[in-house]
Amino acid sequence: MIRIVRPRLPSELESSLLKLTQELANTPVPERGDHTQRMWERHTVRRDVYRPVRDALEEMAPGVDCCMYCGNHMADTVDHFVPKSHCTLRTFYWPNLLLACSTCNTRFKGDKHRGDGLVGSLLIDPTREDPFDHLDLRLASGVYRPVDGSRKGKWTIRVCGLNEGRRPRVRANAWLSLEDDLKGWARARADGDRKGMRRKEWRMRNQPFADVYHAALRKAASDDAEVMFTNTDPDILDLLRDEELSAALHA
Template sequence: MLKIAERPLGQAAIQVLSELHTGVVAAGDHAAQVEAAKAAWKIKTSTKAKETAFKAVRENLAKMSVGSVRCAYCEDSLADEIEHILPKSLFPEYAFLWVNYLFACGPCNGPKSNSYGTVQGDSVVEFIRKKDDPIIAPAAGVHALIDPRTEDPLDFLDLDVGGTTPDGVKINGTFEFLPAYGLGAPQMARAAYTIRVLGLNREVMRVARQNAFGGFRARLREYVEQKAAAAEAAQLSRLQSDLLASPHLTVFAEIRRQRAVLPEISILINDAPEVLAWSLVPAGVAAT
């Protein structure tokens, strides 16, 4: 997971979302707002204006996505679903707020679903609304799930890519996410909750990240070799673009960040220090 660079939504789409938001909030109490948000979401493209607005939402989210329109959570699968960071069934007032959207894949969006928790003290307390439970709002508190729209996930998470100890012992990476070293208890609880709820360490993801490590190392080596051979700027730019279009860009972020314990990577980066400045997430001007 990487922090997503903001790309403002165009004013026309914002106006449509604002009108839908106003309708939800005006519905009444929390239970009424939940029903209103659910109903409004089902028909969110029922008029030309709404259809155009949500087309703009999807296009903007795609342009904000990491890699080649990859899921904001797993970075493996194609992102094709508008994800509500705060579930609309629990936070109907956020159902039509642009800041609550990101692009995710079905395998991540499905399991996350309506999962929600808040930080209470040093741990996360989950809010679970069963089928016949009263429709009440979750308790106030710090949201447990890391929000890549507003937070940098790598402030909370470390990826175990392995490395070499000072005395030369090589340690293989598990390519699993772990709560970042040195976190306080509340932040550690948020990291562990995010890893679990999103299934970031499911085996298929772990293996994919391990494979991505080898791919990034090979691409980086090719870039360094071409640079040493005095390749034209256009060729180096293409190699850079190809690398940045790869899935699992968090792996590349982590091999840059942890290069001190990755001797082979460190040597390559010393020969091409500009790679440290490559932006891993796209940014852009406001849509129209």
Template sequence: MIRLERPPLDDQTVKLLVRAHERLPDAGLTEAVARKAWKAAGGTRERVAMALRAMASGIERCMYCSESLGTAIDHFEPLNHAPRRVFDWYNHLLACSFCNSHAKGGTFPKGTATGEPLLIDPTAEEPAHHLRLSLTSGEYHCLTPRGCATIDVFQLNRGPLRKGRLDAVGQCLDTLAGCAALLAADDTAGARKRMLRLRRQPLADVLQELRRIADRPSAAVVLGDEAALEALRALYGQPVAKQVFIPQQTSRHQPDCRFWKTAPS
């Protein structure tokens, strides 16, 4: 899961969302009523979908798993919890059918102590504060109860995703090795063109993690390709990634951790 920037909407889409929201009943607004209103607002939905597709990673990828094509607008806080947020732009994310319907559905866990949502909204906060991707196993490990909840609910360690991430590591390193050869031949434009194609691929979280660790002395040992890492540093500049605060782990959370179900948020 990667951090995504949510841009302001154009004026026409804002007006459509406001009008649709104003048409909601003041009383008796249930999940069923909200869904009916959402279904009826086809033009508004399409404009929201266009905005979400433009801000997604790769080419219109799911904002949760980063792998599959985002084909649905997910209400981050589900309508069975907050029907009045049906037309709230800040409650809309692009999701694949698995993450949206099969994994999350109407699930929306909250902390028992604070009542705050436990799932990570990648457009509102930095996911790296709560979970970390292992490039050697293709699995996510959680750093906080919120990270555990997000991994668990969205099944971010399901088999196809783990295998895909490991393949993506190899693909990234192969492309970067090619970029290194182009840079050695003073073909910076060619190297950047290859990197642009790489950024359009699924599983952008793999490339993000490579960027995050590229300036570490041990990175070449871990990944076994110094030339690829040098190309990554050269193409992104120094430092290759912003420093972020990472909570200290009191214990190691395994990829299938259910710690969030018992720990305070």
């Protein structure tokens, strides 16, 4: 899970979402739950609202349509951060919509929701806060740990199933691939192979589990970086700090 910037929607789509929210607000409270589901499944809503919203979420997602919870490729559903069953009036609220893979949306997160005891959610919202303030990703193992016992970190790991099944192993493999790409990029630069550099940059930008690269960058910029990367090729840390590579990957 990484920080994601949420852009403004086109005015026409924003207006459509507001009209749908107003329709819900005008629905008697006892009927609102059932009406919400019917609206969400309405043919015109799926065509004129759901699809454009999903397109917008895919544009803001890291990598290739990465799930905004687990970071895996090819997310294909629109999830309600605060579930419809908990707050129907947020069903068509743009800041409440996130791109998610089917596994996170149905098997793990689903309708789970818990407040943080103040005015927010205990689940990390990657469009409003930096997940790495609460989550630490161990690169070698691919396992997430809460930062300093963070309640948000613990709840997010549990609810999103971040350490379930093969997910840690796939993240660990993504780290190995990233190391290889970093070294390949450095070799291409040394050889003056600009095409080879661009290919490696493309791979790094679009690899599954984009959180691995962002976690590595975060660790490389920390005061404890030398300790964190003790068992890694020394060149890797220098490459993660390389200004030319950073500029190319964030262009």
